[in-house]
Amino acid sequence: MKGALMHVNSRGRRARGGSAAAVAVAITMATLLAACGGDDGDSGSADGPITLTVDVFGQFGYEELYKQYEASHPNVKIVERGTGSNLDEYSPKLTQWLAAGKGAGDVVAIEEGLLVEYKANPGNFVNLLDHDAAGLKGNFMEWKWNQGLTADGKQLVGLGTDVGGMAMCYRKDLFEKAGLPTERDAVSKLWPTWQEYIKVGEQFKAKNTGAAFLDAATNTFNTIVLQYAGTGGGFHYYDTSNTLVVDSNPVVKQAWDTTMDIIDSGLSGKYQAWSDDWVAAFKQAKFATIACPAWMTGVIEGNAGAGATGKWDIATVPGNGGNWGGSFLAVPKQSKHQAEAVELAKFLTSPQGQIGAFKAKGPLPSSPQALDDPAITGATSAYFSGAPTGQIFGTGAKSLKPVYMGPKNQAVRTEVENAVRTVELGQRSPTDGWADAVNNAKKAADK
């Protein structure tokens, strides 16, 4: 509706003399020049105090670590941007900053599913191997370290932060209402496999608690496909030579079929994941279980609010482990303080740094040393009824089997999940939905 406003302005032309317009231009130009010149303010001299900007999304839990780092490095001041923002908002911004050669922080967080896209143009990032990072390899699970490397292994783009070890979070009050066990070990025993999970769901549904069994089939699908891929060939949408294999990889179809069974049994609340309705459904206890990577615990706490303290608990995930998500820290080449930024990234991703982040917001360390630390193994969560989160997520973490992510992973995943969504909403039959998933994924991969 910008056009309407423009026209009002041009209609008012008789009232506006040339000098007023000239003043307007002068002001506009002055503002523009000021804006263009403004971003050099933090450059500082080599020995003077410098400001390092860290760009993140969601909750990385770094506040305390910044304070420690600033205390030991008096010439460094740290500013974090993007805390609590959605990955969908964050990653386009990061891409634009990188494309523009200006605007990105000195340290930027990159999510696993998007890392491949960024790695495809490694010139945008500092090679951490040039900054003596090679010796840190032992601090990370091997696959996490390798994910940060480019295909030729010559450049290290990012240092790993967390991994998304998998569990199943559930609401005890709703389970009690449905006459199901509420104690976490007993609940874990209910669903060794996804088929048994569906059976529990059917029992739950028969009791008419007014809540659905799970939040959204898309979230469950992503959990299942990552799990099947981890135990299968180690890849899902793309094989390791970057060929799109959505239609030929059996694990994708198996995960699809399992998800169709879930939809068929009417277990889903059909909330669009991450939408306002989805958030409201947490608050109003509209579903009983949700597939729960370690970082999801923070999301649940944020969405369900303090009023639900002690109502949630964490059981093991049906099937066999799995990993969803996890991030990396990278240093863009456009940073004016590359060496200092690399030092900070090393500190934040060190075992101690990862433990600090876990304590603050729950992201599960990708460092084996951190996972063995009593601070992790003994950690419990008061919000989740005192569940030993460190043990639940940590136990399986070291044996996690990574899933390879291809170049257009995010776009392809979006298409496949959307196809799940259309079936969930009854807009497509499972057969047509699958055809959509395959075709649209191919289209997205070609774009």
Next chain:
Amino acid sequence: MATSLDIRTEPGTPVTHRRPGSPRRLRLSRLDVKYSPYLYIAPFFLLFAVFGAYPLVYTFWVSLHEWDLLAQDHPFVGLSNYSALMSDTDFWNSVYNTLGIFVISTVPQLLLALWLANLLNRQLRARTFFRMGVLIPNITSTAAVAIVFGQLFSRDFGLINWVLGGVGIGPIDWNASKLGSWIAISTMVDWRWTGYNALIFLAAMQAIPRDLYESAAIDGARPSRQFWSITVPLLRPTIIFCVIISTIGGLQLFTEPLLFNSGTNPIRGGSLRESQTMTMYMFENAFAPNYNFGYGAAVAWMLFALIVVVAIVNVLIIRRGARSS
């Protein structure tokens, strides 16, 4: 613009008459007469060149390349982005959505605005209060409107489904059907812009001479007949103006449908792209998740072409209207 230029040249001429002996002043004055008008209109053209023409041309240049936003090389591919676009069903779906939302928002909006203006044109108590009141929705921020209406139209927790449930109509998933989402988005657009158009109509109505109505009344025409035979025909230029403005706004619709689709990847406008407009499709391709700047630029140019086509249709209608009246 012509009238204002004349006014500006006039003060200059007496000066030359008063001091015919100074050739330098004469020359300066001639320069003033000749060039200062350009200076006066320059600000607009400078701003237009920087923020209008340059982006337009550059966008076209980009659209001729395979332009991955992050890649270092951008190979030239000629018109292949455009030919891909021609056979892209998602693109045509977004065109269809844009035109669909445009029609079902603009038609009721202008009719409602006409009716409101007619009401406000009568003798009312607190007339200014009501006249200003209709404009209030227009000064609300689009994002706030979209968020509030998004909640009203929520499937499980929305007020509208709650009211409909009271009269026995099952919960409607407004996001998951083309018509449902179009109606919801049109409601937002109408809520903001009906009052604005009503005020423009009102201003035009007040310019219609009263004696036309008086003589019509003497001839026995009732108010409804007066409205359709006098008010509406005389409002024709204003109506056309409002149609053009609504066209430009409607074809660029972005914030309302984007915020209406909350959740993962709202830029798709629903799982089956039920309410994805052209600007959203442009954004989806140029930025996340595709980062294909060249293709996005091609969509932007197609949008430009569509607006040009619609504008030409508008001009033709105006010409025909002028001839027939």
